[in-house]
Amino acid sequence: MVSVDARGRIEFMNDAASKLTGWHPAEAAGRPATDVVRLLCKSTLEPLANPLNVVLERGTPLRLPVGTVLVRRDGSEAAIEDSTAPIHDHTGAVAGAVMVFHDVTSAQQLVLQMTHLASHDVLTDLPNRAMLEDRIKQAVAYGERNDAPFAVLYLDLDRFKRINDSLGHPVGDMLLCAVADRLRACVRNSDTVCRQGGDEFLVLLADQQNQHHAAAAAEKILAELGRSHEIGGHQLFVGASIGISLFPDDGRDAATLIKNADTAMYRAKANGRNIAQFYKHDMNLLAVERQHLEADLRRALERDEFALHYQVKVELASGRISGAEALLRWEHPEQGIVPPDRFLSAAEDFGLIAPLGRWVLKEACAQAKRWQDEGLALDTMAVNVSAQEFRRRDFADCVRAVLQETGLDPACLELEISESSLMRDVESSNTILSSLKELGVRLAVDDFGTGYSSLSCLTRFPLDALKIDRSFVSAIGAPGDANVITSVAIAMGGALKYRIIAQGVEALVQADFLKARGCTEGQGFFFGEALTAAEFSRRMCRAPLRP
Template sequence: MPTNYLFSSDVSKFQELIDLLPIAIFIKDTESKLLAINKACELQWGLSFKDLQGTDASQLFPPAQMEHFLAKDQEVFESGCQIDFEETMWNATLKQNRMVHTFKKPICDTSGKPLYLIGMFVDITERHMAEQRILEMATYDILTGLPNRALLKDRIERALEHGNRNRERVAVLFIDLDNFKVINDSLGHDVGDKLLQAVAARFVSIVRGEDTVARQGGDEFIVLLSNLESVFDAEAVAQKILNALQLHFLIDGKELHISGSIGISLFPDDGEDIWTLLRNSDIAMYHAKKNGRNNCEFFKPEMNRQAKERHSMEVALRNALKRDELLLHYQPIVNVNGGKADGFEVLLRWQRPGDGLIYPVKFIRLAEETGMIIPIGEWLMRQSCLQIKAWEKQGYEFPRLAINLSAIQFRQKTLVENIVRILDETGVTGHYLTLEITESELIEDVEETIKTLRQLSELGIEISIDDFGTGYSNLSFLKRYQINTLKIDRSFVRDIPDDPDDTAIIDAILVMAHALGLQVIAEGVENEQQLAYLALHGCTRFQGFYFSKPLPAIEIEKKRW
């Protein structure tokens, strides 16, 4: 309500009262001329009432601020009501603009007509800056200074509204840096963080000012492109990004190289809302990685179906262990001397309800990508040991079981510790086990690999190189590492004895293995001609359908290998 009393011509009464208050206070007439200001106003804002009395103070404040002050004064006089608001005000003492919260209230005569205006303002600059910092922390990525997911969401929504009104395309580019984890793990998180900052700056330099580069999290970035005339515009930007990543980064004196995989989704073609566009660009990025990395892929509806199938399989795989859907089959490794099995390879199967028996080729890669390979691998190791124990109790003379280890399992720091625990819990010794690993698993962190293989050997566990000759072949590892067996990959066995290239490779492997004192197993033996050639050239151990397909334990027991 307006205050209903006449402003006394004896200003000193008001002056004494307002001078007692610590907040800046002023009184104006209906023409916005100053009638009084208090001591706090003079001290805090560098004002002198002697110089300002009877003026609107336009000699002290910038024109834009004065225009705002006078407009607010008029609003009070015309409405007869109190108002409060935030505004910017020049502080002559500090010689800078400050953010203030201003209150203005009319002083009216007995009829309710406004005669004067009393106002006060509080400096809220520090509070405003703190709020801005909080807002920035909530909407900008601290590491790179890029918009984060929250601000990105707002930007995409605005872009879609604009695109919808003007019938323009919008593109969402989902970028994932390839093998960033290798740099982060090998050179440290400080170097990784600086690389992310440099990558972010490079991305920003490529796009237009109206576009948005945001950090999705980790080594993932989103680029939002608006006002596109053609899908080729999005592809051109994606190619610029890939080209920019080709140039090296100099971080702490180290020359670093990195590439990226980009998925592109378009509005309205691939989705009309933010979440659909983000999901579809993510799916397309996954396909870019799958197709060799360092490239871009546009989203296609078929990808969505595949993504749903993959998600469904992932959920089912996570439940497979709990629901006891995994099982083991065993394929004999036969010794030519006597034709008896002197080992079995353990092969994983998934009895998925509604889908029948699923082979590892369908789900092992997914298990590795999701981390499920670790619990599945431990389950396989434990079940194999339990099966050894069961056969031992039934009185079978039992040879070794060969168990495949993925690179992820082999690089586990707790690998040996976990195997020792399983052996202890099941009461099985390591002499019953062979671990099959691939050549590629031996090329990283040589010293740690030597240590792991030595520890496994001390447990009585033998090491076999699976698919020998198909991976990264550095023959020096055969001398340096404690390896017992080489397994000739089935791709070399398939066409012998007719293919001269395959026979030459097999001959070389056998000569080299025998010279180094290593055993050799030929995989994929399916006919008598293959067997005869291999035996004639000195191979004594074989595995393949010629002898037996992989069988469940009960079938193995019936055959009494």
């Protein structure tokens, strides 16, 4: 609070005013108000008329305009709000004026911060979807007036979820920030990079003259993101699938352009990932089909439309059935039996692989226990484990719960994990495998020979079996190195005391070759296709198979 006499000279100043202006009350007393209370307009930095003098002249109360800045005695500034009123004597004449003001700098900073947060992503500080849509609307308005095309890019990071699941969310968050920085560096100041959410980003490329400019920008982004990221002591690699829509051909509003870029992005994923794909009008049909597939998969889980078929695993030395592999089938009410290669990838994208994998595990263990109770015991029941399942923190607990619920001896369950899944993070894989091994289950490397693992890495894992990839087995007897590679794999596995399982055995020459080199078990159409549980039971009652 500051008051002045009728001449506009300081009469009184309280402690709060003294602290805010930097003037001691004794020093300020008798000075003109313009010396002590100096005001500027924040936007123009022009001096403002002193409200105390204005009130003395007008004799009526006054409020300062928004954006008023007080210049302290030391030259620093503070945003203030005030009200100033005249002081009347007993005759009603104006005898002075009083100004009550307070510092609103912190409040204004908070408002600015809240405004920023409302339009930006908290983690990466990139503009959010709302701000991007507003800028696309501006680009549309400009483009329609000036016949100026532009592009919208929809990016989804490839392999990010595996990194997030295996190394944890803090590392994943740092990787997202690193990706955001690289995206900023790839575009111009006139462009906009936005984080859509999760591992998805949007880019508005303003003033793109044609498809070639958009394609060049997308290729630059792919190349930049493809370089390794040093995050938390880890060298990480992440690519992106990019969908591109163009104004005005692919849409004349923000929602349509974003939707069509999203549709093109899914086509890029389907075409092999880490590529850019322009939107084409027939993609909407595929997008609708994808939506129907997701709905059908969710209903299939609810309605128990899935079933397991079982393929025999044969001990090559004796010809006896030593085990079975559970293979998932979808009994679609309209399409009939749907093989897994037509829906498993989609189930991963839709986040359904975990509940589906748990169902497979439970059903396979329950069937193995039923066969045991019927006297048709198998050495092992093999179940494939997806990379997403394997990296889940609760996977070992899930396996333990299923074994307890079904009553199956853990030694009868063999979990097959692909070599590439194990090699993504050796340390993490070893920890997970050790926790599974403590349960007493058997562990096998699936598709061995395709993941480029070294012998030193394999020896660190608590494994029981190596499953030679079918691509090597199918080439046995043909020109090339398959015979040598398969022989080396069998010899190496035998030296490490692993059971060696060959998958994809389709001919007698392959079975004889594998048996001669000491391969433990074989599996494939030569020994029989996948069967229903009832058909498999009858098969087990037959005489041993000739390897």
